[in-house]
Amino acid sequence: MMDIKPEKVPKQRQITMSIGITSLLVTLLMASCEKILIRPDAGDDPVSVFEEIWTFTDRHYSFFEYKGVDWRSIYSSYRPRVRDDMGPVELFDLCAAMLYELKDGHVNLVSSFDRSRYWEWYLDSPENFSYDLIERNYFRGRQRYIGPFHFVPIGDVVYMYYPSFASGISDNSIDIILANLKNKKGLIIDVRNNGGGSIENARKLVSRFTDEKRLVGYNHVKTGPGHEDFRKQEIYIEPHEGERYTGNVVVLTNRRSYSATTYFTQYMKALPNVTVIGDTTGGGGGMPAFHDLPNGWLLRVSSSRFYGPGNISIESGVAPHIKVDMTEDSISEGKDDVIERAVSLLNGRT
Structure with a gap:
């Protein structure tokens, strides 16, 4: 059997290869370090979180037209208040205030330290219950x-x-x-x-x-990012097969x-x-859509509409x-x- 010996690499070539590999490792390491040092939490800085909240709401919220909300105008009002050095509580309060403009109890921002919600839908009304x-x-x-x-x-x-x-x-x-x-x-x-x-x-x-199948209303389901991108569905209630009254x-x-x-x-x-x-x-006539934010918070917005048989919204x-x-x-x-x-x-x- 023939004895095959590995080719001996010239010393100069060994040095060149070593320098090349070292340079590659240094380059990769520098690139990694740059990413770590410059943006330690890429995507969860205040600006990114704010933009994510506004954009998701813009694409999925269902009652802009019904409530007469100019969401772009609200962006112009709140976006300049976002700073790179904002702490989480200050950022949360600002974003919660922006969402509060929707006047919707189904719109929530949830963090480990707070949960925002619009409460005015009942606070000024009589309790009427004890x-x-x-x-x-x-x-x-x-x-x-x-x-x-x-x-x-x-x-x-x-x-x-x-x-x-x-x-x-x-x-x-x-x-x-x-x-x-x-x-x-x-x-x-x-x-x-x-x-x-x-x-x-x-x-x-x-x-x-x-005792019979009945039309109880119409559900309007979001079909695209536009504020009026919806598909209408008829909603029926079927009678139970067992005991009924x-x-x-x-x-x-x-x-x-x-x-x-x-x-x-x-x-x-x-x-x-x-x-x-x-x-x-x-009220509360919109089924919720949820979104995990890059900083660990959770966003919930109304993403559908429901109308009674008379084509009257139940949102209010x-x-x-x-x-x-x-x-x-x-x-x-x-x-x-x-x-x-x-x-x-x-x-x-x-």
Whole structure:
């Protein structure tokens, strides 16, 4: 067998190769160092974060035209205030103030130290709800907790309070509620102070109160970056295959009935056997889109629109059939005017 020896590289060539490799390593190292030293947090500097927030909102937010918001003008107002040396709290407050201009409770900026939100949609409205009053004067220890529902008969009607659509609904829980409606004059579903949650829970509950497929509204889904790039979808509620109740139902609302609760109210309002009593809901008629920002913050904006069958937006809330406010005199007597009006209606009294 032939013994093959490696070729001996001349010393001068070895030196040249060594210098070349060393130069390459130094070049790469310098490039890396330059990136590390000049931009230690590339993309998460104040200017980049601000631009990311403004641009994502510009492309995905759904109510610029509806609310008459000139987003470019807002950019011109806020962008000059961004500085390279801003701390995270100062930058957060500035960006939150910009987003506040949208007047939308579904628009949030979330960091490890704060969460921005627009609250004015209910702060100037009457509370029109007191769980303590209900517990002391209507429940009085007789209530049952059936899944997420707080349930009690009030004479010939049944009262049910649902605190949050974030709480899951089982078929069994609804079946138990409906079984208690036999020989009763109707059902009160109280969703006051229900801040929302899952729209699927709303749809599931509504499906128990219709005997046929019904159009409940139109969803406008974002299809592009333009402020008016939307596709319209018809939204229907299908009747549940099991137990249903098509007797008289009253839904109680106030301004703190928000988001999925506004959708629920609009769905129920489209049914012929339902009356809504109380105050206009808080709105929140846009499904949210989320975006992770380069500095670890989270941005949420409304990215769709919902309209009732009359082509009326629910973003500002769903109005009741019968407007009722709680009064100080009634409260002092331990009475909830909204519940009392619902009971009277179901008992055939106007």
